[in-house]
Amino acid sequence: MEWVNTFIQGSLLGGIYALFAIGLSLSFGIMRLVNIAHGDLIVLSAYVAMVVGQGTGLDPISCLVIVVPVMFALGYALQRGLLNQTLTGGLLPPLLVTFGISIIIQNGLLEGFGAYTRRLQQGAIETASLQFPGGISIGVYPLLVFGVALLALGSLQLLFYRTGLGRAFRAVSDDADTAELMGVDNRKLYAVALGIAMIFTAIAGVLFAIRTNFDPAAGPIRLILAFEAVIIGGLGSMWGTLIGGMVLGISQAVGAALSPTWQILAGHIAFLIILIVRPSGLFPRTRD
Amino acid sequence: MTLLQTHNLSAFYGDFQALFEINVTVDEGETVAIIGANGAGKTTFLRAVAGALETAPDMVMFEGRSIGHHTAHEIVRLGIAMAPEGRRLFPSLSVEENLLLGGYSKRPGPWNLKRVYDLFPRLRELRHLPATDLSGGQQQMTTVGRALMSNPRLLLCDELSLGLAPVVIRDIYDCLGKITAEGTTVVLVEQDINRALDASVRFYCFQEGRLALTAPTKGFDRAAIGAAYFGI
Amino acid sequence: MQMDRVERGTLASRVFAAVAVILLAALVAMPWWGDSGQMRLVAEMAYYLALAQLWNLLAGYAGLVSVGQQAYVGLGGYALFYLTDALDVNAYAALLLAGPFAGLLSIPVSIAVFRLRGAYFAVGTWVVSEVFALVASLIPVLGGGSGLSLTPDIMRDIAPDRAGRDMALYLMSIAIAVIVFAIVYLLLRSKHGLALTAIRDSEPASASLGVNTFRTKFIIYIVTAACTGLVGGLIFLQKLRISPDAGFSINDWTVVVIFMVVIGGIGTLEGPFIGMLIFIVLRELLADYGAYYLILMGAIAIVVMLKAPSGVWGWISHRFNIELFPVGRRLALAPTEESSKP
Numbered sequence: 001m002e003w004v005n006t007f008i009q010g011s012l013l014g015g016i017y018a019l020f021a022i023g024l025s026l027s028f029g030i031m032r033l034v035n036i037a038h039g040d041l042i043v044l045s046a047y048v049a050m051v052v053g054q055g056t057g058l059d060p061i062s063c064l065v066i067v068v069p070v071m072f073a074l075g076y077a078l079q080r081g082l083l084n085q086t087l088t089g090g091l092l093p094p095l096l097v098t099f100g101i102s103i104i105i106q107n108g109l110l111e112g113f114g115a116y117t118r119r120l121q122q123g124a125i126e127t128a129s130l131q132f133p134g135g136i137s138i139g140v141y142p143l144l145v146f147g148v149a150l151l152a153l154g155s156l157q158l159l160f161y162r163t164g165l166g167r168a169f170r171a172v173s174d175d176a177d178t179a180e181l182m183g184v185d186n187r188k189l190y191a192v193a194l195g196i197a198m199i200f201t202a203i204a205g206v207l208f209a210i211r212t213n214f215d216p217a218a219g220p221i222r223l224i225l226a227f228e229a230v231i232i233g234g235l236g237s238m239w240g241t242l243i244g245g246m247v248l249g250i251s252q253a254v255g256a257a258l259s260p261t262w263q264i265l266a267g268h269i270a271f272l273i274i275l276i277v278r279p280s281g282l283f284p285r286t287r288d
Numbered sequence: 289m290t291l292l293q294t295h296n297l298s299a300f301y302g303d304f305q306a307l308f309e310i311n312v313t314v315d316e317g318e319t320v321a322i323i324g325a326n327g328a329g330k331t332t333f334l335r336a337v338a339g340a341l342e343t344a345p346d347m348v349m350f351e352g353r354s355i356g357h358h359t360a361h362e363i364v365r366l367g368i369a370m371a372p373e374g375r376r377l378f379p380s381l382s383v384e385e386n387l388l389l390g391g392y393s394k395r396p397g398p399w400n401l402k403r404v405y406d407l408f409p410r411l412r413e414l415r416h417l418p419a420t421d422l423s424g425g426q427q428q429m430t431t432v433g434r435a436l437m438s439n440p441r442l443l444l445c446d447e448l449s450l451g452l453a454p455v456v457i458r459d460i461y462d463c464l465g466k467i468t469a470e471g472t473t474v475v476l477v478e479q480d481i482n483r484a485l486d487a488s489v490r491f492y493c494f495q496e497g498r499l500a501l502t503a504p505t506k507g508f509d510r511a512a513i514g515a516a517y518f519g520i
Numbered sequence: 521m522q523m524d525r526v527e528r529g530t531l532a533s534r535v536f537a538a539v540a541v542i543l544l545a546a547l548v549a550m551p552w553w554g555d556s557g558q559m560r561l562v563a564e565m566a567y568y569l570a571l572a573q574l575w576n577l578l579a580g581y582a583g584l585v586s587v588g589q590q591a592y593v594g595l596g597g598y599a600l601f602y603l604t605d606a607l608d609v610n611a612y613a614a615l616l617l618a619g620p621f622a623g624l625l626s627i628p629v630s631i632a633v634f635r636l637r638g639a640y641f642a643v644g645t646w647v648v649s650e651v652f653a654l655v656a657s658l659i660p661v662l663g664g665g666s667g668l669s670l671t672p673d674i675m676r677d678i679a680p681d682r683a684g685r686d687m688a689l690y691l692m693s694i695a696i697a698v699i700v701f702a703i704v705y706l707l708l709r710s711k712h713g714l715a716l717t718a719i720r721d722s723e724p725a726s727a728s729l730g731v732n733t734f735r736t737k738f739i740i741y742i743v744t745a746a747c748t749g750l751v752g753g754l755i756f757l758q759k760l761r762i763s764p765d766a767g768f769s770i771n772d773w774t775v776v777v778i779f780m781v782v783i784g785g786i787g788t789l790e791g792p793f794i795g796m797l798i799f800i801v802l803r804e805l806l807a808d809y810g811a812y813y814l815i816l817m818g819a820i821a822i823v824v825m826l827k828a829p830s831g832v833w834g835w836i837s838h839r840f841n842i843e844l845f846p847v848g849r850r851l852a853l854a855p856t857e858e859s860s861k862p
Contacts, residue, residue, distance in 0.1 A: 180340070220646075272632050275635055
């Protein structure tokens with residue numbers, strides 16, 4: 001029965017990994033921009049929630065009401081003010097500029113908050129679990145996070161396929177040049193895209209910080225986990241990212257069951273195996 | 289009245305000069321053709337007018353105002369739309385979604401989804417299919433329809449006949465006739481000289497980025513065009 | 521009659537070469553005129569310069585933007601420690617083996633990461649480095665999470681006394697920096713370098729001309745990994761101990777190096793020199809301000825990338841039209857009788 005629990009636990013981990021990955025996927029899918037600072041933005045969201053929580057006394061999830069608009073605005077400004085200028089220079093500028101932003105965020109958080117590890121406190125829900133016959137136990141919080149991931153992906157699906165904005169996103173992703181010829185203001189659209197990406201980044205940041213310790217240097221590993229989920233699932237497929245996250249989570253859970261220190265490594269190994277054996281991922285979809 | 293006028297329009301791709309001081313005038317309601325061999329600069333000219341290529345502000349005047357410094361999407365809002373060379377439909381979008389995307393700028397005017405389907409009835413049946421699943425001729429109709437959805441005063445058509453069978457080309461040009469009958473001004477770039485001249489009242493012949501010849505099409509001796517076309 | 525010749529040098533580069541030789545002689549003589557603190561600083565500058573030249577070769581010339589080169593620094597370091605500690609190999613021999621060891625391991629790594637392109641390649645190389653770090657922390661014979669230290673025996677291999685060791689390590693740093701630079705310079709002057717420039721300008725075009733783009737990039741990746749491993753061995757020989765965090769630290773070995781190359785001028789041989797000097801100066805000036813100097817470096821790198829993508833040297837070279845390390849080729853036409861022809 002332990003293996004069933006391990007499997008369930010790993011699958012539910014896929015939820016938070018999918019949430020990590022959404023922001024990364026959106027900015028790559030629409031702007032062809034891999035945001036190296038993505039993980040640090042997740043961690044930044046957690047710190048913003050911490051500050052808001054300390055100021056208002058609200059619990060972390062309620063703080064999202066403030067954190068989400070703040071991060072949306074930050075994403076919009078970042079793209080409009082800085083990242084839009086990197087899009088025409090080839091491979092190096094977006095990569096190095098987002099790398100620079102990553103270093104600035106990490107060290108800014110270090111100077112501002114110190115190197116202490118922190119956690120957001122949500123209360124009893126963190127440890128509650130549902131018990132099923134046969135010794136099966138499912139954590140309430142991981143289930144909640146998985147549910148949020150499903151909602152997030154579902155809402156993105158609606159956005160992309162049922163709205164004018166989503167239509168514009170898909171057009172720009174196909175052919176930015178022609179989209180502009182049809183009247184789409186690409187620069188503004190990219191800014192909105194990063195803003196939306198940051199909405200999910202903020203949600204991911206708060207949800208992860210409730211269960212996991214974080215500090216200013218916690219960003220890079222989050223970027224790597226998001227990246228692994230996207231690659232395993234296949235570039236360009238939103239629901240594939242969820243499956244990718246689940247495969248990653250299950251690999252980690254299996255590794256952890258063998259020995260706790262093996263958890264992250266097991267995920268990396270699964271990622272490398274998929275990369276070597278099936279480089280386009282499990283459900284590849286992008287035209288490049 | 290003069291709708292579009294270019295003044296010594298020069299355009300560059302990096303260090304390479306593609307257009308050399310082109311002067312073109314298009315009056316409202318006219319259909320003007322631009323002909324020339326491959327590489328003559330015809331598409332470059334349309335892209336420069338449409339704002340996809342950087343030019344000095346006064347080089348392109350539309351409705352009496354300089355537009356050379358505007359971006360492509362701003363120019364759509366001003367009333368110029370393009371049916372690009374090679375169709376350039378969005379593969380991730382259905383036929384209808386491509387048309388709706390054409391209306392992104394929400395310019396007021398007579399054209400809407402229903403009227404485009406009236407003009408191209410076949411598209412109504414195919415509207416939920418991915419646009420790139422259609423035949424060449426149907427894709428071309430979608431491209432023109434997409435441009436019409438922005439209610440342009442000036443429609444730029446780049447190589448409508450490219451890769452299409454003669455019978456299909458004839459259908460497309462019949463539809464073009466209906467569009468111009470509504471008063472839309474059209475500049476069309478064509479490799480098929482006869483088609484181009486049959487559909488237009490005036491023509492410009494480009495040769496290696498320069499204007500080689502311009503004249504009214506009525507009664508013009510087609511043989512004389514050859515010299516200008518090939519730069520002999 | 522004089523023939524048309526292919527020329528490599530320019531007046532500026534010849535003058536500079538003379539100056540460089542004098543400078544190098546002064547550096548080699550430093551053990552006799554400098555103190556150990558100064559020597560340690562110069563040694564650090566030397567190994568950072570080497571790392572910067574290597575990263576520049578990989579990213580600026582071969583277009584392989586790796587954010588995982590710290591993997592080879594750590595591999596080189598661990599190879600040195602394992603060989604000397606567990607296998608009793610002489611320290612100098614171990615140092616010579618550290619490079620090839622890293623180069624060997626880079627082969628399977630390249631199989632995985634070459635499947636990725638662009639920014640995805642970058643993150644992929646990062647993952648690989650993390651894997652090495654995690655594996656190192658899990659292997660008991662490598663000291664696990666706390667790492668290994670050099671024993672006095674091993675240190676005596678290098679030289680019998682402290683002063684001798686300081687001098688030996690210092691001279692080795694200079695030597696390795698010179699060797700690495702020579703390898704990079706010669707590579708770029710060779711036909712591989714010509715291939716790289718062609719690939720950098722247009723991969724499809726050069727492929728169509730018969731340039732084996734994959735093989736060229738593969739060779740550059742292996743060579744860079746091996747040299748990085750050698751430098752890594754040297755770094756940790758000087759630090760006297762290694763741990764997974766220190767050996768595979770992205771902050772110490774990659775972030776700093778990338779900043780040096782970008783600010784100095786990516787894709788130029790002169791850039792890493794300037795970038796390294798700027799970094800060292802900034803670090804010394806802002807030593808009291810903790811992480812702020814990294815924030816400043818990050819901001820400078822961003823501004824440079826947006827406003828002056830060829831970096832400080834790129835600006836200088838463009839403005840004054842000079843090249844100190846010529847890698848190009850110019851055709852010097854033989855004088856003809858028709859010298860009045862326009």
